[in-house]
Amino acid sequence: MLDVKILSYPTHAANKPIAMIPNCAATRHIHFALDGSGPAEFEAPSLEDWPKVTWTPAADARRVNLDALTRTQVAAWKPGETLLLSGKLLTGRDAAHKRIQDMLDQGQKLPVDFTNRVIYYVGPVDPVGSEVVGPAGPTTATRMDKFVETMLAKTGLIAMVGKGERGPVAIEAIRKHKAASLVAVGGAAYLVAKAIRKSRVLAFADLGMEAIYEFEVKDMPVTVAVDANGASVHQTGPADWRKKIVELKIPVHAA
Secondary structure, eight states: OOOOOOOOOSSOGGGSSSOOOSSOTTOOOOOOOOOSSSOOOOOOOOGGGSOOOOOOOOTTOEEEEGGGOOHHHHHTOOTTOEEEEEEEEEEOOHHHHHHHHHHHHTTOOOSSOOTTOEEEOOOOOOOOTTOSSSOOOOOBGGGGHHHHHHHHHHSOOOEEEEBSOOOHHHHHHHHHHTOEEEEOOTTOHHHHHTTEEEEEEEEOGGGGGGSEEEEEEEEEEEEEEEOTTOOBHHHHHHHHHHHHHHHTTOOOOOO
16 A cells, blocks of 8 residues: 545544544544644643533442352343443453464463453553553454454353444354353543552553553443343344334434
């Protein structure tokens, strides 16, 4: 590839058949012009201009103790249900999953015990000042779909946290091994980090932000995306709403 012309437009990259993203899709943008008079200077926005954000968990949210999680408990989760995760949560993204798969293929012992554990697809940003961890929002779960069968069959992992839907291969592996896939809120990385009380690197430190961390979390809100039976909220949700639209006689107009 010798040359790329990029036409920008306010839309999510997932809605485009072809997209080139020079950085994470969550990166915010600013437009400016250089007129030769000197460097461009920008003033950081005042936090006082933003509304105060408060959050409390719903009364019917299911509290989950990650340190005593069992497959029986996972089997009881339902698509669309809100969970509040507390306890020790592992992390891992593309690079960590690839290294785990390579180690297993070579018969090597893994540096982390995944038995009855939950992994969060995240590459946390370095902390600043007194922060435990920087922004720690979920990455796209489908990128790890090709590793799901290996992780569930060979490591003892029983649940995963990411963002977005899972593909057919991952859903079948989840159903086969009676595991679950959960989604955290995308685009709210700073707020998600508020649930993290402690953070430490367990393995693959050379991978930087893609190392395997262990977070200690308190009431981290997630939603069940795929349950142990392979039911996906990304499939059941739209179907339920199509039915409600008919029953409630909600008018639908073509764009």
